[in-house]
Amino acid sequence: MIFKKVYILGGAQTDFAINWQRNGGEIADLLKAGFEKAATNCNIIPRDIQSAHIGNFVGELFCKQGHLGGIFASIHPDLEGIPTARHEAACASGSMAILAGMNQIQAGWCDLICVSGIEMMRNVSGMEASDHLGAAAWVGKEATEAKYPWVYLFSEIADYYQQRFGLQDEHLAEIAKINYANAKRNPNAQTRKWEQEERCFVTDEEYNPIIEGRLRKADCGRITDGCATVFLASEEYAKQHAYRSQIPLASIPYIKGWGHRTATMLLQNKLEKGKESAYPFPHLRGAIHDAFERAGLSNVRELDVIETHDCFTISEYVALEHFGLANPGEAWKMIEEDAISFNGKLPINPSGGLIGAGHPVGATGVRMMLDAYKQLTNQAGDYQVANTKNVGTLNIGGSFTTVASFVVGV
């Protein structure tokens, strides 16, 4: 089966360091700011946009606001009347919006689509935010005793790794350090100005306390406000855009491959099932494999950059192995070889990832796609990885329940 090509014409993200409520903004203002920055950034004609897809996890809980497609149609006069919808799969919501947009282009409905991922979360207390995010687990069936359900569940994953393969907390700490270091080069990263001493990454009950289970403060992504927007286009529209922008079509990145799978919801069921497999999360390996196969990649070494989910350090650890960068249980080798840092063989999260750049949950999948675009078009500024031809992404919803992976390239 040959699918129609889907190009990425660019986009923008808001500054993830901004506390949107403290700046007097509501979720609609964030969506509008994100759209306007993106449209201006890449010279898009708003009246050419034929459809919009919004990625959002829990606007209803944080902002009491659903129906964000309606809000989107209200933020610019040229967007009034277009079809819009919101898509959700917990922290993978942004990728769901991309997939829905891709499908619409591949189906032949539309030539230019806007995909916007958004989450506003800093308007409530940390405890309340944690409670709201619990809606991504099977409510009432898991993590019921936990103070922070997601820290609890990912700590369970770390424990499982410890038991099955052995796991050293120092390797997780190294993942955090790399992401924070990378974020310092990213002018939109939430943590870019944070000053963190060595004791913020080691066993230090004051500077790096246990949050839940075995995971410490440095292992955890933070609550973030943000919006990320990309424009997807058919080949026909991409050609026009190239002509108008005086760039060759071949310089515009396109989605080469994608994978999307959903495992059973309960973490314990997944872990139990994973015991039968070489990989703890075979569906995750499968989704990445789907993306590679569609992109015609035979080996992960053909990727020049990976932007992966690191809601917790252990998420990235798991991802490294499932991408095929190390055998199961051996991600530590990549870390010890310094292969994944900004100057390593295969930089992981040059943006800073979720831990460094921030994790406005519904925006994250779109932010990854945007960062892929930036790397592929040499627009990543201080976090540019030279000679990038192929970027892999991995976006995760829940405890590796929904997984979505893309290969984007030129």
Add this chain to the structure above:
Amino acid sequence: MIFKKVYILGGAQTDFAINWQRNGGEIADLLKAGFEKAATNCNIIPRDIQSAHIGNFVGELFCKQGHLGGIFASIHPDLEGIPTARHEAACASGSMAILAGMNQIQAGWCDLICVSGIEMMRNVSGMEASDHLGAAAWVGKEATEAKYPWVYLFSEIADYYQQRFGLQDEHLAEIAKINYANAKRNPNAQTRKWEQEERCFVTDEEYNPIIEGRLRKADCGRITDGCATVFLASEEYAKQHAYRSQIPLASIPYIKGWGHRTATMLLQNKLEKGKESAYPFPHLRGAIHDAFERAGLSNVRELDVIETHDCFTISEYVALEHFGLANPGEAWKMIEEDAISFNGKLPINPSGGLIGAGHPVGATGVRMMLDAYKQLTNQAGDYQVANTKNVGTLNIGGSFTTVASFVVGV
């Protein structure tokens, strides 16, 4: 542009009269019950399902549960691993799930898809439910003083009709009566066993009190629990299904046309803008026109049945005109001629619609598609309309903000 055909292989709805919580069920149980009934009903092989799309408006608010795609992958062993996502546009969420599924088939990704619309709402008080449903309006910007935001906003629409065209409450009451009467023939309708005397439909402060503005109890749809599921298929898979089921391919309904548009969110802006047009909601007229055009219909009289949104009687009144059944402001003629009742020229909502059959909001668009399927395959039992070849649907999110219309036929 020729689009790939998308067939409907059947499905099922749960009994909308059931209060799910009172029966000891959670939202996951409702999703599972809906899927199992549908799969059994139409002889679907679960392991053939390649993707699933869930329509749900506010599971987070009513049940604290998001990530319903993950739940879906957990309700049957053969569904584990498939891609899933949840789609939302307020009360039009079910249609958003259908559109996403359609796109995936048209794009060539999948041959068999499950679309499930779901909402569980009777587990909270009426006031709390009304408050949760407010998330479909622009929160903080409209209906801020209203006790019941949606009754308030649709009452505003009725007032606008009164001012622009004249509107008699008796005609709205007649719409309610027809929907309740139709529901008595539908074995899954929420209100099928309700006994309602004449005084429940007239100006009677005890039996039919004002709820908000000018809308009375009988004008309003009720809070409902329910799940509706349909299976969509490519032509290739529909052929196999026809062979296995020993029916001709030509007897399987397919989606002939569709329209989907999103207006600006605030009702007052829509009403203001509508003044410039012959139709109060030109985008609604446009979406229906899109569906007709794609289906190759030149006139609404080519439809044999319409299943339309009637969250309130005024919604159906507006819909009748925007379908082209009467000139703007003249829907009352259709009602006086008895054209829209079960034995009329063009039966509207033979199922009972939202008022009679029930309105579990995320399920409604899927329930409409399912009823279209039933009418087209002569499976509607006591509410079967003879010789149905084409069915139109209209699903609305918010104050006519998101509108989605389908033409389904054989």
